[in-house]
Amino acid sequence: MLELGLRRLARPATSRRLALALLGALALSVTGTASMLQAADPKLRVVATLPDLFILTRAVAGDLATVDLIARFGQNPHDMEVRPSQILMVRRADVLVRNGLEEDAWIDVMVHGAANPRMLRGSPNVVEASQGIEVLKVLTGRVDRSMGDVHPLGSPHYTLDPDNVALVTANIVAGLTRAAPEQARVLEANRQGFLEKVAEADRRWKSALAPFRGAGIVSYHDSWPYFYRAFGLVEAGVIEDRPGIPPSPQHLANLIRSMREQKVKVILHESWYPSDVTSRVAKETGAKMVVVAQSPGALKGTEDYIAHLDHLVSAIAAALK
Numbered sequence: 082m083l084e085l086g087l088r089r090l091a092r093p094a095t096s097r098r099l100a101l102a103l104l105g106a107l108a109l110s111v112t113g114t115a116s117m118l119q120a121a122d123p124k125l126r127v128v129a130t131l132p133d134l135f136i137l138t139r140a141v142a143g144d145l146a147t148v149d150l151i152a153r154f155g156q157n158p159h160d161m162e163v164r165p166s167q168i169l170m171v172r173r174a175d176v177l178v179r180n181g182l183e184e185d186a187w188i189d190v191m192v193h194g195a196a197n198p199r200m201l202r203g204s205p206n207v208v209e210a211s212q213g214i215e216v217l218k219v220l221t222g223r224v225d226r227s228m229g230d231v232h233p234l235g236s237p238h239y240t241l242d243p244d245n246v247a248l249v250t251a252n253i254v255a256g257l258t259r260a261a262p263e264q265a266r267v268l269e270a271n272r273q274g275f276l277e278k279v280a281e282a283d284r285r286w287k288s289a290l291a292p293f294r295g296a297g298i299v300s301y302h303d304s305w306p307y308f309y310r311a312f313g314l315v316e317a318g319v320i321e322d323r324p325g326i327p328p329s330p331q332h333l334a335n336l337i338r339s340m341r342e343q344k345v346k347v348i349l350h351e352s353w354y355p356s357d358v359t360s361r362v363a364k365e366t367g368a369k370m371v372v373v374a375q376s377p378g379a380l381k382g383t384e385d386y387i388a389h390l391d392h393l394v395s396a397i398a399a400a401l402k
């Protein structure tokens with residue numbers, strides 16, 4: 082499997098080797114042991130770091146590739162441990178799809194452990210999914226760890242804006258095409274078909290949230306700047322005053338006062354965080370705590386992009402009513 086992957090990369094240099102392999106295959110079939118050949122899987126092996134990239138990769142790859150996911154569904158990507166099974170996935174992969182903006186920086190540890198140089202940043206086999214994205218909440222001035230430890234390069238949660246899906250899937254298709262140029266047309270056709278479905282769903286999402294344009298929303302983690310921008314909602318505060326760091330009592334007191342003044346009705350609570358602080362803020366302000374999946378698959382029934390956004394839009398619209 083690994084050897085097949087390597088061949089995919091250095092195509093011009095290995096065409097002779099491929100020809101030799103084909104000759105070998107012919108010889109095998111002549112001697113009646115062709116069944117051995119079926120062990121070789123011609124599909125690209127793709128690894129995606131995060132659930133949103135995993136489902137977007139599957140949407141464009143269709144059955145041209147096997148796609149593995151490093152983070153589990155519903156796992157907080159800001160809090161990952163490295164396991165041998167993940168290193169094995171990276172070792173076997175032909176293509177790696179990564180989020181960037183430090184959201185999945187742990188993949189570097191796995192790539193190092195996997196000793197697969199094609200997975201190193203800058204390799205044609207690595208897809209930087211954020212390439213070309215207009216990054217929100219980029220910190221300016223002096224940046225250090227005290228400002229929060231998980232969004233040092235700006236908000237990494239960009240797939241929550243459906244308008245970014247065209248760009249992210251273009252990056253993925255370009256990467257898969259570099260590894261398997263013969264699949265270019267099918268990959269792009271898959272992408273176009275998927276984007277049409279997203280565009281149709283987006284019209285539904287925009288009209289469901291249109292009555293709440295300008296509504297202020299609070300969240301536990303700073304997950305939603307792209308989502309708010311896409312649907313005309315307004316960030317009215319974040320419980321974690323700095324991403325990844327539990328809130329100080331002072332911050333909570335200020336937030337509660339400002340939520341009362343602004344009459345904030347909804348607090349989004351990402352399903353993988355403990356809910357005690359959020360429910361206390363909800364109680365003190367009369368706002369409704371809505372538990373949502375920040376990424377696809379974190380809650381049952383949200384395992385593809387459209388189902389995930391359907392879940393978010395309908396939960397938020399119902400809470401704002």
Ligand SMILES: [Zn+2]
Pocket residue numbers: 159231232237238302303304324
């Ligand atoms: Zn985050």
